[in-house]
Amino acid sequence: MQAVKKAGLTRRERMNIVKGLLFISPWAIGFIAFVLFPLVYSLVISLFRYSGMQTPVWLGLQNYQRMFTDPLVGTSTFNTFFYTILAVPIGLVVALLLAIAMNRPVREAPLYRTLLYLPSLVPAFTIAFIFIVLVNPQFGIVSQFLGLFGVPATNYLGDPTSAKWVIIMLAQLGAGNAALIFLAGMNGIPTTLYDAARIDGASKLQCFFRITLPLLSPTILFNLITAISGGLQVFTPAYIMTNGGPNNGTLFYMFYLYRNAFSYAQLGYASALAVALFLVGMVLSVVLYTVAQRFVNYEVGA
Known part of the structure; x- marks a missing residue:
């Protein structure tokens, strides 16, 4: 929000930006929860030996x-x-x-x-x-x-x-x-x-x-x-x-x-x-x- 204020936007323009962010928030939350997080999690888990039940064991690139x-x-x-x-x-x-x-x-x-x-x-x-x-x-x-x-x-x-x-x-x-x-x-x-x-x-x-x-x-x-x-x-x-x-x-x-x-x-x-x-x-x-x-x-x- 500080960046928005520094850009010299009017109150109406700031409200429009906030409304736009609220409108896309369901998509953004879904993207983070179901696309970005699984991708990052898979990348991390790929460096371990992990069965889903036991404690992960570090393997590096093995x-x-x-x-x-x-x-x-x-x-x-x-x-x-x-x-x-x-x-x-x-x-x-x-x-x-x-x-x-x-x-x-x-x-x-x-x-x-x-x-x-x-x-x-x-x-x-x-x-x-x-x-x-x-x-x-x-x-x-x-x-x-x-x-x-x-x-x-x-x-x-x-x-x-x-x-x-x-x-x-x-x-x-x-x-x-x-x-x-x-x-x-x-x-x-x-x-x-x-x-x-x-x-x-x-x-x-x-x-x-x-x-x-x-x-x-x-x-x-x-x-x-x-x-x-x-x-x-x-x-x-x-x-x-x-x-x-x-x-x-x-x-x-x-x-x-x-x-x-x-x-x-x-x-x-x-x-x-x-x-x-x-x-x-x-x-x-x-x-x-x-x-x-x-x-x-x-x-x-x-």
């Missing part, structure tokens, strides 16, 4: 050194990046196609938008249970459908590679959220640009690649960063559908972190894994954002 010799860290990291590298671009393409479908000028468009977005509202654990039934080799719809083409019944969740692909396909049911963001971006593009392009003889495909995609680049960047963040934290499908198996084929990084924290009671090591994941996510976001600045159009006339 938990971080252990990560480089733990083979399951390498396995879980590979599985996570395998999932992210495949699920993210597929998800962006699916979301963009859904947005194009939602943007069609038809009378039933609101109904279509609702139906396409509904899967995004279903909890992840519910979709995981549904997928277990769908890919069941005995009575699952997927096996029965493929059987019409002579494909033998296969236990897709029993093979490390196919289990990862099942989880990648499951992730596409959540594309409706990104599709709505794409739809909002499309609606923000001036229609006059398309009118001018059609007058010049441009086809719909040319309009899409020369107008829609370039002007959607900020939206694509936003969806890409959020999708990568979600991909690095994939957990629920593997926890419910495969429990990390078979043969650690779906042991994702967050699942291994969870096991260390709540199954093995190694909170210090789990916190070190969490800090490492946070740093990797931050670095990837900064690199991606920096590189993408060359390709992102923030101005319509750019």
